[in-house]
Amino acid sequence: MSTDPAAELPFFYGSISRSEAEHHLKLAGMTDGLFLLRQCLRNLGGYVLSTVWNLEFRHYSIEKQLNDTYCIMGGIPHSGPSELCEFYSKDPEELGYALKKPCLRSPDTPIQLSLFDTLKDKMLREYVKQTWNLEGEAMDQAIISQAPQLEKLIATIAHEKMSWYHGKITRQESERLLYCGKQPDGKFLIRDREDSGTFALSLMYGKKVYHYQILQDKSGKYAIPQGKNFDTIWQLVEFLKLKTDGTITVLGDACVCKAAGRLPSLPTTRRTGPNGYTPAPRVVPVRPVPADHVLPMDCIGFNPYHNQDEIRKFSIKRNKLFIDDLELGSGNFGCVKRGVLETELGQLDVAIKVLKSDNEKLMKEEMMREAEIMHQLSNPFIVRMLGLCNAESLMLVMEMAACGPLHKFLSSNKDNMAVEEIVNLMHQVSMGMKYLEEKNFVHRDLAARNVLLVKRQFAKISDFGLSKALGADSEYYKASSAGLWPLKWYAPECIAYRKFSSKSDVWSFGITMWEAFSYGAKPYKRMKQTEVNSFIESERRLACPAKCPDRMYALMLECWKYEHENRPDFKTVEETMRSYHYFISKKVKPLGAAAEPDV
Secondary structure: OOOOOOOOOOOEOEOOOHHHHHHHHHHOOOOOOEEEEEEOOOOOOOEEEEEEEOOEEEEEEEEEOOOOOEEOOOOOOEOOHHHHHHHHHHOOOOOOOOOOEEOOOOOOOOOEOOHHHHHHHHHHHHHHHHHHOOOHHHHHHHHHHHHHHHHHHHHHHHHHHOOOEOOOOOHHHHHHHHHOOOOOOOOEEEEEOOOOOOEEEEEEEOOEEEEEEEEEOOOOOEEOOOOOOEOOHHHHHHHHOOOOOOOOOOOOOEOOOOOOOOOOOOOEEOOOOHHHOOOOOEEOOOOOOOHHHOOHHHOOOOOOOOOHHHHOOOEOOHHHEEEEEEEEEEEOOEEEEEEEEEEOOEEEEEEEEEEOHHHHHHHHHHHHHHHHHHHHOOOOOEOOEEEEEEOOOEEEEEEOOOOEEHHHHHHHOOOOOOHHHHHHHHHHHHHHHHHHHHOOEEOOOOOHHHEEEEEOOEEEEOOOOOOEEOOOOOOOEEOOOOOOOOHHHOOHHHHHHOEEOHHHHHHHHHHHHHHHHOOOOOOOOOOOHHHHHHHHHOOOOOOOOOOOOHHHHHHHHHHOOOOHHHOOOHHHHHHHHHHHHHHHOOOOOOOOOOOOOOO
């Protein structure tokens, strides 16, 4: 799970108010250039730089940009809050003075957590469990992979867990609740405004209840009319506890909702599918979120986790399956077509692997084996088989991955696909392969062509035609014959001895990484297989792709150790990918967006 990039800074105080920041600066001596960093109460992921100059306090808002850089209004974007403060300690031009001395927290002054920070981890787990019906390791994998988007989404609905949020009640009901019991100034609650889709603040002062609209602008920010804008409702409430901003008094005691702490209710929506039909409702996030922040698991092609056993039937009736003429791909087995599966939970977009009629007898047994393997697998980063349909042809019905194979997508998006995004996708592949390793399965055909994209940020491993389940006491599988194998992706022991294991899949993962960081290039291009064998035997390896980070190429080389016992397992590979994924996500190249000051 992601952590606050400022958490390790000794001059970061967390969620403290402006007056508290000024108090700390006073105690530290009020020298010119004295500074500290605190969380911004208005902008998610943002900070405030509080400084001293000429015995005056100055506060600058540091906003987190869409590309995960940080900047002060009109300033240069920086990869993190630490880098920003270091820059302003050397360059006095933008502020008019340089940061000279950090106001360090004393040993007995811990970082102050915000209201959201204290609830975040529990809310993430509750949301993932409710939305996708995930638990245990699958839940951890989903949170690890999608932490930044999840945290932003959770923050926008966090108010629904707060004691002061009462949901959809009338103005009259809010007044009745506020008049019940004690009636101190500042007693308040937040409610949904009737039939408007917005919120209202109901506030007690002088034994009278005042009502304030909470407006939402086009960018999604919330405010009391003529007041400051906030990313979330709970941030607005926390700010109004400190000072009035269009309200008659600051917020005090919450009028507690009896249902406080319940999970947010998830509404449904409808979409129009092909041929004019309208699918059944699908679960979506509670509040609309910008397209950039929709989670991969919320996209149309992602197989819903709700009651998945009701969806995943080994045998599917033909009248429940609608097949489009559009081909998504083809191979020796036949072709893959787009389709729609009708289930008790609604209609789902699916991919249908259709066996060719002219070689059905030869391929039917292999497809059945593939179906049996896929039916046993249940992981967010593996394409799910929904069932088999035996009608005019044998058809394997799988969830849709609309963006297609990884190598083709990268080849078509060389100019707008950042290295950070490739690291994210390959981390997801490593999590899927770690799952297979734990289940004692070898894939035997891991390659960029068999990594499918549900959307730009979400990858799934596919094509289990060559996969094998290892025996409980066996570390490898030995093939009886060579067949049509993807040899350029195979480890030396696979070619020489026909031995396959999770460690040989690790070798293939290294080749797949090389393909990804080469933006879809073919490995060992123009080399014949005999030349590839000699190349590997002579201890040579594929060169580092031009844009590939050193740490990622170092991992490839680990995956390509000649002796299989010297290669890392997928548990180690995934840990390495995860560590680098979070490191590099905080080092995004700046785009030059500006922020607004807090002065």
